[in-house]
Amino acid sequence: MVAQLLKFLLAVGIGAAGGMAFSLIGTPLPFMLGAMTATTIASFCKLPLAMPKLARNCLATVLGVMFGSVLDVSGIPTGSALVVLALLVVLYLASMVGLGWLFFRRAGFDSVTSYFAAVPGNLSEIVVLAEDCGADVKKVVLVHSARLAVTVTAISLSLRYLLGLEVVALTPKPGLPPGWLDLAILVGCAIVGSLAGKLLRIPAPFLIGPLIASIIVHAIPLTQSAPPAAMVAGAQAVLGTFIGVRFAGVRLNEVFGTLAISLIWALSALLLVAAFAAGVSYLLGEAFDAMLLAFSPGGVAEVSALAVAAHISLGFVATIQIIRMSCLVVIGPIVVRRLFGSKVTH
Incomplete structure (x- = not known):
C-alpha cells in the first residue's frame, strides 16, 4: 500500500513538473500534454510510477463539472441532423x-487480438473483453495507449499550427470565484452525477454524469461558478499522467516491434479520421475542426478538453463522442458475442 502511494506521488510530481514546463514554453493544452510527455518518458526510463483508476475518475469529475459550466446547449445537434450524425458514427466505427483489423492481421497479430486492437473505445472495457476472448492483452494495451497519446498530441498541435486556432491552457470561464455554497453545489454535481452515471450505465460516467448535472445547475441557475482554476489545471495534469503511466513497465527492447506497429496505426487512423471529417464537413456544411474533434479516436475527456481549449463547440463535439462511446458500449458486446462467443473464457 505504501509502495503504491509512493509510486502515485512520484507520478503526480513528474506530471505536475511536465505540465509547468510546457506551460512556461507556451504549448497548447500544456498541463495535460506536459504531464503526458514527462510521465511517458519516465515510464520508458523504468521509473516506478502508478496512477490508480480512482484518482483518474475523481479528477474526471472535476473536468465534467467544468465542462458543464461552459457548454453551450445551442451547439448540440438535434432532430434529423442528430440522426444523420449517429448513422455516420456507425459507418465510421x-x-x-x-481497416484496423486488416492492418493488424497483416502486421502478424492473431484474429482476436487484431479486433480488440482496432476498436477505438475505452481501454478498461476493451481489456476486460479482450481477456475474456483470449486476446494478447499486452498488445491491446500498448496499441490503445499509443493511440490515445498520439491522438491528443497530434490533434492539439494540428489545431494550432495547421488550422491556426488559438489552443490555450484549459481554464474555467471568467467570473466570480466560487463561494462556499457554490463549491457545495459543484461538489454535489460531481458526486450525484457520478453515481447517476454509474447507475444508468452512461459511457464515461465519471465525466458525463457530472457534466450533465453541471449543465442543469448552471441552466436553472443555482450557480454560475466553475471549479477553481488550480483544480482544473491539476485535473488536466492527472489526466495526462494517466496516459503516460500506461507505458510503465514497458521494456522497449521487448516490445519495440509492437510499439512501432501501434504508432503507425495511430497515425494512419488519424489520417483516416481527418479524411472522413473533411468529407462529412463538406457534405453537411459543418466546420472541419469541429468534425475532426467529434470523430477523433481519443477519450471523451481528452477530446472535450481540446474542444474547450480551442473554443470549438463542446456541445457538438461531446454529443458525437458520447454517441461513439454509446455505440461501442451497446453494439460492441453483441459483436464480440457473435464473433468470439465460443472463445469467451468467463
Missing part, C-alpha cells in the same frame, strides 16, 4: 474497425 465499422470502417475503422474493419
